[in-house]
Amino acid sequence: xxxxxxxxxxxxxxxxxxxxxxxxxxxxxxxxxxxxxxxxxxxxxxxxxxxxxxxxxxxxxxxxxxxxxxxxxxxxxxxxxxxxxxxxxxxxxxxxxxxxxxxxxxxxxxxxxxxxxxxxxxxxxxxxxxxxxxxxxxxxxxxxxxxxxxxxxx
Numbered sequence: 498x499x500x501x502x503x504x505x506x507x508x509x510x511x512x513x514x515x516x517x518x519x520x521x522x523x524x525x526x527x528x529x530x531x532x533x534x535x536x537x538x539x540x541x542x543x544x545x546x547x548x549x550x551x552x553x554x555x556x557x558x559x560x561x562x563x564x565x566x567x568x569x570x571x572x573x574x575x576x577x578x579x580x581x582x583x584x585x586x587x588x589x590x591x592x593x594x595x596x597x598x599x600x601x602x603x604x605x606x607x608x609x610x611x612x613x614x615x616x617x618x619x620x621x622x623x624x625x626x627x628x629x630x631x632x633x634x635x636x637x638x639x640x641x642x643x644x645x646x647x648x649x650x651x
Contacts, residue, residue, distance in 0.1 A: 503539045510534045512559050516567040516578040527566060530609040537604035538595055554594040580615045588617040
């Protein structure tokens with residue numbers, strides 16, 4: 498049986514915002530959505546996770562979009578705020594926030610309706626690959642130390 502070297506968590510956030518889409522040069526109606534963002538975050542098995550730190554970091558970022566028309570906010574004043582564009586932009590911002598706090602975001606699932614989601618998988622991203630390697634080295638070192646302690650005590 499393989500030993501799981503990581504703990505994985507999913508944290509969800511909700512954001513009320515409005516947007517419109519321009520199709521064939523014609524501006525659509527401004528309409529509301531309650532967006533759901535589900536972030537998958539990975540930590541080393543021995544890490545203590547303080548969810549409130551991660552939640553606060555993401556909530557602070559999302560606050561500037563809460564109850565706004567997304568098309569009026571950067572960068573969506575220059576790119577179309579489709580589900581895909583919003584998710585791609587938010588995924589890079591969420592990744593940076595989570596990484597700066599000490600976690601590794603591996604996946605973001607965003608939904609603008611209960612039946613429609615877009616997923617960004619970051620598990621193989623270059624920064625995550627290095628964090629994976631570093632975490633595995635730390636964990637293997639901890640396992641080796643524990644084994645050596647058991648051998649020397651016996």
